[in-house]
Amino acid sequence: MRDKEATKAKLLDAALEEFSQYGIAGARVDRIAATAGCNKAMIYAYFGSKEGLFDELLKIQVDRMIREVPITPEDLPGYAGRLFEAYLVRPQLLRLVAYHRLENGFSEIPKAEAEAYKHKIEAVAKAQMEGRISAAFNATNLLDLVVHMSILAFSTPNATRELVERSVRRLIAE
Amino acid sequence: MRDKEATKAKLLDAALEEFSQYGIAGARVDRIAATAGCNKAMIYAYFGSKEGLFDELLKIQVDRMIREVPITPEDLPGYAGRLFEAYLVRPQLLRLVAYHRLENGFSEIPKAEAEAYKHKIEAVAKAQMEGRISAAFNATNLLDLVVHMSILAFSTPNATRELVERSVRRLIAE
DNA sequence: CTGTAGTAACTAACTGTTTGGTTGCTAGAG
DNA sequence: CTCTAGCAACCAAACAGTTAGTTACTACAG
Numbered sequence: 001m002r003d004k005e006a007t008k009a010k011l012l013d014a015a016l017e018e019f020s021q022y023g024i025a026g027a028r029v030d031r032i033a034a035t036a037g038c039n040k041a042m043i044y045a046y047f048g049s050k051e052g053l054f055d056e057l058l059k060i061q062v063d064r065m066i067r068e069v070p071i072t073p074e075d076l077p078g079y080a081g082r083l084f085e086a087y088l089v090r091p092q093l094l095r096l097v098a099y100h101r102l103e104n105g106f107s108e109i110p111k112a113e114a115e116a117y118k119h120k121i122e123a124v125a126k127a128q129m130e131g132r133i134s135a136a137f138n139a140t141n142l143l144d145l146v147v148h149m150s151i152l153a154f155s156t157p158n159a160t161r162e163l164v165e166r167s168v169r170r171l172i173a174e
Numbered sequence: 175m176r177d178k179e180a181t182k183a184k185l186l187d188a189a190l191e192e193f194s195q196y197g198i199a200g201a202r203v204d205r206i207a208a209t210a211g212c213n214k215a216m217i218y219a220y221f222g223s224k225e226g227l228f229d230e231l232l233k234i235q236v237d238r239m240i241r242e243v244p245i246t247p248e249d250l251p252g253y254a255g256r257l258f259e260a261y262l263v264r265p266q267l268l269r270l271v272a273y274h275r276l277e278n279g280f281s282e283i284p285k286a287e288a289e290a291y292k293h294k295i296e297a298v299a300k301a302q303m304e305g306r307i308s309a310a311f312n313a314t315n316l317l318d319l320v321v322h323m324s325i326l327a328f329s330t331p332n333a334t335r336e337l338v339e340r341s342v343r344r345l346i347a348e
Numbered sequence: 349c350t351g352t353a354g355t356a357a358c359t360a361a362c363t364g365t366t367t368g369g370t371t372g373c374t375a376g377a378g
Numbered sequence: 379c380t381c382t383a384g385c386a387a388c389c390a391a392a393c394a395g396t397t398a399g400t401t402a403c404t405a406c407a408g
Contacts, residue, residue, distance in 0.1 A: 002372060002387055023276060026199030029364060039389045044365065095276060102197060102272055106331045136344070141337055148322075148329040155322040157280045163315055170310070170345050176353055176406065203398060213355050218399065 008046050010036040015057045020092035023099040024054055058100060059110055061093045066116045073120075073127035076146050077168040083150035084164045094151060117143070134172040145171055182220050184210040189231045194266035197273040198228055232274060233284050235267045240290045247294075247301035250320050251342040257324035258338045268325060291317070308346040319345055 014035035018027045029050055033040035047053035069086050072079050087094040100108075125139035137145065149168050152159040188209035192201045203224050207214040221227035243260050246253050261268040274282075299313035311319065323342050326333040 004387065007387080023197060023199055023273075025197055026277070028362095030362095040364090041366080041389065042387085045387085050364065098272065098276055099197075101328075102269060102276075103200070137337075137340075140332055144326070144330040144332055145337075145341060148326055151329065152318070152322055154275070155325065156318040158314055158318055163311075163319075166311075167319060167345060170347065171341060173344065173347070178353065181353080202396090204396090213353095214398090215356090215400075216354070219353085224398065 004046075007036075007038055007042055010038060011043060011046065011053070012057055012060065015053050016061070016092050016096070019054055019057060019099070020095040024051070024103055027054075054100075055110075058096055059112060061096060062110055062113045065093055066112065071120045071123055073123045074132050076124075076133065076142070076172055077165040080146045080150045080168045081161045081165040083147070084152065084159070084161050087151065087153060088161070091153070094154060098154065134174055136172065136174075142172070178220075181210075181212055181216055184212060185217060185220065185227070186231055186234065189227050190235070190266050190270070193228055193231060193273070194269040198225070198277055201228075228274075229284075232270055233286060235270060236284055236287045239267055240286065245294045245297055247297045248306050250298075250307065250316070250346055251339040254320045254324045254342045255335045255339040257321070258326065258333070258335050261325065261327060262335070265327070268328060272328065308348055310346065310348075316346070 011032065014032045015027075017035060018032045022028070027050065029040050029043060032053070033043060036042075043050070043053055047056055065086060069079070069082050121139050121143050124133070124143050127133045128135045128139060128142075134142075136142075146168055149164050149171070152164050152167075185206065188206045189201075191209060192206045196202070201224065203214055203217060206227070207217060217224070217227055221230055239260060243253070243256050295313050295317050298307070298317050301307045302309045302313060302316075308316075310316075320342055323338050323345070326338050326341075
């Protein structure tokens with residue numbers, strides 16, 4: 001039962017639930033510790049502060065999403081659909097990012113995410129340059145639109161993967 | 175200086191700033207009272223509780239938005255553009271709604287908003303039935319998509335009104 | 349005088365964070 | 379192998395500050 005990494009993992013699991021449900025301001029450190037089944041002093045030993053815990057949690061989740069849903073510049077509808085599906089299966093990340101954005105704005109986006117986004121824009125731009133996909137929008141706008149469509153579930157409970165994919169297909173139609 | 179309505183208005187103004195910036199959980203009652211330049215007890219006299227204040231505020235803001243940006247079923251790109259512009263000029267409402275949705279989900283949507291949304295869906299459906307606009311999506315999905323595009327600024331700082339309008343035009347292209 | 353808008357002072361509960369001490373594992377002396 | 383010193387992991391309790399909400403009172407308009 002005395003396992004640093006296991007304890008950190010349990011805290012991160014509990015934090016994902018808590019932060020995604022209540023936001024950063026609404027999250028309670030006591031509740032996270034209780035859910036994780038360990039003492040809240042551990043949070044301060046391993047993550048420094050409530051915000052430190054959130055930051056590390058967000059980084060891990062974003063990294064995971066970037067890894068699990070790679071971009072396919074030649075199939076943007078599919079990419080949007082897969083992103084949408086990932087958010088549907090584990091809605092916590094979408095909520096985590098939404099809370100983070102509301103509380104910190106665009107300026108404080110995690111480095112890993114910003115970096116990955118830059119690469120994605122370049123990949124889209126390359127595909128456009130080579131004429132493999134629509135150039136109706138510039139690469140930045142196009143990727144912004146595709147990603148925005150993937151979070152359709154944030155706007156309506158009627159969102160489906162098929163609707164997302166169909167929408168993106170129309171956006172990039174020649 | 176002894177004016178109930180003026181005091182309520184000042185509190186609501188201050189509450190709009192506070193809630194849109196910090197969310198419901200993050201908002202501080204003391205700060206709202208200080209910003210409004212009146213006593214904290216007034217919040218409880220006029221709105222019952224912090225949540226009561228938020229609810230009334232949200233209702234007022236939503237009503238105002240519904241009044242100021244009426245739907246134009248035969249010009250959905252324009253409608254999305256006007257909505258986008260309204261959110262750009264006063265970003266507080268978008269943030270208010272986002273926080274409310276994160277904390278309460280879709281089920282607790284204010285009655286006025288739900289009612290107005292139903293009427294809009296019917297208006298869109300009518301326009302589709304009469305062949306005045308695209309029937310590529312059913313009315314509910316179509317309106318959901320249009321509204322979703324209008325909050326593009328939530329996803330990216332690169333959003334512009336022109337981008338929103340162009341996107342909707344593509345979504346409803348025959 | 350009467351009723352209501354407004355206030356300062358207050359409280360009980362809760363917040364993130366720290367502290368002082370305990371527990372259980374393990375390396376190394378005997 | 380046995381014992382124990384050292385240490386990292388862990389915890390209960392307490393800390394100081396903050397929170398939403400209340401109350402007893404004052405002052406002013408009609």
